[in-house]
Amino acid sequence: MGEESDEPRAGSPLPAAFSMRFSPSNQLISIVRRFVLAFYGRVLGDNETSGLLALATHELLENAVKYGINDEASLAVEVRGAAPTLEIVVTLRNQARAEHAAAAMAMIEALRGCEDPFSFYQALMIEAAGRQQGSGLGLARIRVETGMTLEMKIEGATVEISAHMRYEPGRSG
């Protein structure tokens, strides 16, 4: 009594984690996004939430391709905690140049500090229209369009960005 079982229970999405280490390319990113969409759609029984996780996965992996300084990245998606409120975390770890890591950190801090992320995103969209390269929208898109919060750690050249979602099974959106 009182001991947690490792066996999946009816109605429980746990365990539901995976991690992968690979050399991301634009061709592989869509394959991984589709896997996340299908896997979590089935595990959670919630296609809307799996769509949010797929979007976050895609944007984080594209950052790794654009700004990585080598051909290696690690991706993990994990459902943590216990019902009724779980946490789902998408984590991308790779190596990046210091200036790109600093720019990502500045964006994440700006998103964490702003009172109205949607208005912030709208302002970034105006800026994006004038940019010749890149959009500068990827991280803000994760924050605003998925509702996930972003955290970042830098250790030397290693950068880890994670997107976090509180999730209550049976209550999508």
Place this chain on the structure above:
Amino acid sequence: MSTIELVAGEVRASCVRAGEQVVVSFLGTADAQVDAQLEGFLGQVHAMIEREPVAEVIADLRHLEFMNSSCFKAFVTWLVAVRRLPRASQYRIRFRASERHHWQKRSLHALSYFGGDLITIEAG
């Protein structure tokens, strides 16, 4: 009838004009491999409408499985171009979305807020 087409990476797009009706349709995945081409394609669509104005363009995204942020930016750039036209020359964009592709609801909400009264969304 005139047609503009884009075939790049995993995305296919076409703009078909028949008289006063312009329909721009998208199929596949619009990702970082095709952002510049997509922006160029939408620029061509806009230039064609500037030459021969219409009141409304239908942008059919129902078969667009996914769009990344740099391709999303291509749509933002398109909206800015429409906004910069003289008021009388501005045209509306009616997005046709699929509820099957959940990202569309949230991305189009952001785009519609950005585009204001120029944007209409049809969910289906």
